[in-house]
Amino acid sequence: MKNIRNFCVIAHIDHGKSTLSDRLLEYTNAVSSRNLQAQTLDNMDLERERGITIKSHAIQMSYAHPSGEIYTLNMIDTPGHVDFSYEVSRSIAACEGALLLIDATQGIQAQTISNLYLAIEHDLEIIPVLNKIDMESAMIDEVADQVIGLIGCKREEILMASGKTGEGVMDILEAIVQRIPAPKGDPDAPLQALIFDSIFNPFRGVIANIRLLNGTLRKGDKVRFFHNNPDKVYEADEVGILQMDFLPRQELSAGNVGYIISGIKASKEIKVGDTVTHVHNPCAEGVKGFEDVKPMVFAGIFPIDNDDFEDLRDSLEKLQLNDASLIFEPETSAALGFGFRCGFLGMLHLEIIQERLSREFNQDVITTVPNVSYFAETKKGERLTIRTPADLPDATVLDFVEEPYIQAQVITKPEYIGTIMTLCMEKRGILTKQHYLTEERVELTFEMPLAEIVFDFYDRLKSISRGYASFDYYPIDYRQSDLVKMDIRLNNEPVDALSALVHRSKAESFGRKICKKLKDLLPRQQFVIAIQAAIGAKIIARETISALRKDVTAKCYGGDITRKRKLLEKQKEGKKKMRQIGSVEVPQKAFLDVLKLD
């Protein structure tokens, strides 16, 4: 055990985590360079495209130290987005140390700080690394000051590296061995293993990634989980370590990181953060910090064609096999027919699910206006959970509504403080703290309603700060709010999929913006379309789309029949992705784009 080191990498998106990880793998020969596809650890197509890690991954390296000792290094990759912060906390709990990787051209970002605080809370040894030092725009001294200010380390403790050139990689390996403590734990104690991730494999079922804190796990052992279905007995069909492939072993013991396969077919049977122990001689308590992750954002997902409802159910079930945080239940919409109300960890998670439905299952869906989960209390004192605007009780029986609040952190340059405060206040936020990390970097803390993040917050933050603001949040509590249900009507036909709960003070301007946006998004048709926003029977905004007057191109482009045919074929293809609501055809895209308001 004294030659094991478990560490994770804390980094902001694009700070070079994947590239540097690849280097570590290369230098320890865990991956032969032939197999080294750029950015090995991010292996979902979508992850590679977006440059973020959605799931955590783990990999074991063998490092031959100049002293002759062989060290086992377990590197645990952490998800890079706020939607997945619980998974991050579990990855951190599986480690003794963390590489704090910072892009020397960018400096510290909000996401990095909140993950860093998590790591410090778990007493991890932090090794700060400035990456991309080979770049001309690297601000080494300034960023080093930020790091010192943040974790109070000495300047010489900060490592300099470049994932691109490989510079400094050996120093990092040396620091991992020297500075990160070896794991503690007793291989002879009762088994206590933390599940920090799970992977779905269509052939093997669910594979749980585990960190053994105490005890020894052997192939064939009878095991159970501490929190989820604690009475159910599983058999360890296979245990092993994670390299580029799964390498089966006869046993894993305290301090090490590996995997267990136990014939589980659905991801939801395994909860990240749960503890694996033996059925006989179990450990006395589970690993601290387990939470049943609750979805934060809800939206309806409907097939474009009602006949595809069963296919959609099938696809969602398959998605849930490897994404336990997705929840769904059937829902009926007057406008869209049969579909599902789905719960997501956040907006990115929602987009990922939508995209995976399209890519992996060829399901083009309509997503309704997302909302957060509210509590409503009736005058009789009943407390109801509201996951869709349609659930909101009638104003005559409703006593009050509570909505979730978050604490939001924004890190930015001082020159953007004003515009960011204006934005956050417009989003009903309250500034609670303003803290200068360095002269050039300020951290703003707000309390604000989660619902305000759902509607077009990131994009605006990004644009008003020209990209120099990073953002992170976590939920704090529920607070009473004066919320009303706003409906959208197309030619007098209410479109429940576009209904939203909004704060009364903002209903009118919100309604106006939505109507205006819809006017841009809806194609003109052969008749006039009236778009209205209403609260109850009261119309608060209206736009009109005039009838299509002329749709004919004059030229055949000098014999280029092909081009014209393709244009019309594309036009027709686009219509397939439309949904008829009353007399009006609404493009699939309109349902999500309607929220991108300026």
Next chain:
Amino acid sequence: MPGIYLHIPFCKQACHYCNFHFSTSLRHKPTMLEAMLQEIRLRRDYLQGATLDSIYFGGGTPSLLSTAELMRFFDTIFHYFAVAPDAEITLEANPDDLTVDKIAALRQTPVNRLSIGIQSFAEVDLQWMNRAHRADEAQICIENALAAGFDNLTVDLIYGAPTMPDAQWIANIQKVLDYGIPHVSCYALTVEPETALAHFVKTGKTRPVDEEQAARQFEILVQMLQTHGYEHYEISNFALPGRYARHNSSYWSGEAYLGIGPSAHSFDGGLVRRWNVAHNAHYWQYMATTPEALSQLQGTLFEQEVLSPAQRYNEYVMTALRTMWGVQADHLWRMHEAFAAHFEQKVQPFIRAGQVQHFDQTYTLTAAGKLLADFIAAELFFEN
């Protein structure tokens, strides 16, 4: 009968709305002409020995060719192809090029039809479009062409420009009527991507095309020309009885045509469409090849498309619906009964709405339908 189209990719200056392929530098004109002559030689078998019914010089600005250059084209074409004695031989010309001398010289060539890019008789429109000619030149060149004996004339007009009130549009049409020009092509101003006009619209320098104005001016056009005996034989084309353009007609009648020059399109009359690279230098570089190696240049010199049955059906519906001859039910049946059934089902709502009429198994657009020809065609398309 089939025809040849020659794309002359040079212009004096760029009209703001134009997205055709051309260069405003004339430096490489000789190189280009040699390459095009070479293409004629290389592809002499494309039309399988058929007699040519039409030769058409388009562009670009073919009136930039000297008489000598034109004659080299004719020598080569007449050498390799049989040309019908009454073939329609058209040259697109800009008013500023059509001097008295130029017209006289053209009379000595086989050219028997001029297609003049008038666009408008009003100075303000011409400037807004960045045309090379002035309003007076537009009139003078027609008068001189007629005087020189070019009675087979067609003119292009553009409507819907923000600078053009209805009164000017009516005056433009009236000029054409007064001159008794037998054929007119009228195009609605379209904002094509990657043109100066698209940029001006995007940056707010000019108003976008007013659809209401374009629709109204189209209606004025149809009304005026039909009253004076012109047949509205295709959405954008009008002719006195029998004076339909043979060249244009090949585009919608499924006739074969051989396109020579960069960006030119060819159709073998059956299933294969192909088009040359829209790049002058690439074109002449690739054209230095042998007949045997020519087919190897697919993807570089040219691209081609083999039409599926559904694509053939879609093209037929799209083009035939634009003409006064309409979509023929028996033609659909010959293609496939599934297409005929599809069409007959999908066309019903448009018949009820008064946008399509049918008479004796022929489906044509009504006046109201002509304004929505693309929309209707797309609705009638067959999807694989």
